[in-house]
Amino acid sequence: MIRPFSRRHRKALLDKTISVSLSKRLRRRIFRILSEYDHAFFKHDTFTSIQDKVVKELKKIYGVDDLEAFTEDNKREPVDLFGFVLGAYPAQVLDVVEIWYQMLADARDQLSLQAEINAAFEDEDTPWRMCDGMFIKLDSGFMEAQVLARAEQLMLAEGFEGAIDEFISARNKQLGCWGL
Numbered sequence: 001m002i003r004p005f006s007r008r009h010r011k012a013l014l015d016k017t018i019s020v021s022l023s024k025r026l027r028r029r030i031f032r033i034l035s036e037y038d039h040a041f042f043k044h045d046t047f048t049s050i051q052d053k054v055v056k057e058l059k060k061i062y063g064v065d066d067l068e069a070f071t072e073d074n075k076r077e078p079v080d081l082f083g084f085v086l087g088a089y090p091a092q093v094l095d096v097v098e099i100w101y102q103m104l105a106d107a108r109d110q111l112s113l114q115a116e117i118n119a120a121f122e123d124e125d126t127p128w129r130m131c132d133g134m135f136i137k138l139d140s141g142f143m144e145a146q147v148l149a150r151a152e153q154l155m156l157a158e159g160f161e162g163a164i165d166e167f168i169s170a171r172n173k174q175l176g177c178w179g180l
Contacts, residue, residue, distance in 0.1 A: 002102050004095035005135050013091055020090035026124040031085045033116045034100050037109055050103045055081055057099050094135045101133040
């Protein structure tokens with residue numbers, strides 16, 4: 001099962017520990033890039049596409065019958081995928097891209113899509129980048145938290161409990177948290 005950005009970072013988004021902002025121009029670029037990677041195929045006696053599969057997956061993940069987003073008159077209404085990319089919450093737009101990436105069968109298409117998305121985000125001075133099909137924020141605090149959490153997980157998995165204690169103690173000393 002696909003666990004997209006908004007679900008992986010639900011708590012941080014609610015707590016406003018992380019925030020995502022995407023301009024209308026970037027949203028249009030995202031949809032155009034995704035459209036280049038939309039492949040139609042025959043499945044169960046019907047033609048379908050990556051876009052159809054993405055919409056179906058989004059509805060399943062969000063538990064809704066219709067995708068809703070803000071329209072030009074600032075009302076939330078049912079929309080197609082283009083309207084969703086234009087008017088959904090920014091984290092949901094990242095969901096669309098991550099799910100689309102996962103729906104691509106060819107690894108070369110995945111890498112190419114990721115490169116084009118990252119180029120668009122870089123052009124628009126947006127700190128988010130896609131890595132292995134998932135978005136990460138390129139800021140020092142977020143990266144530090146991710147690295148520290150992963151280091152701790154790896155030490156636990158390898159049975160280095162003593163090393164974890166030393167690691168945490170050294171980190172606390174560096175931060176000036178002597179009594180912790």
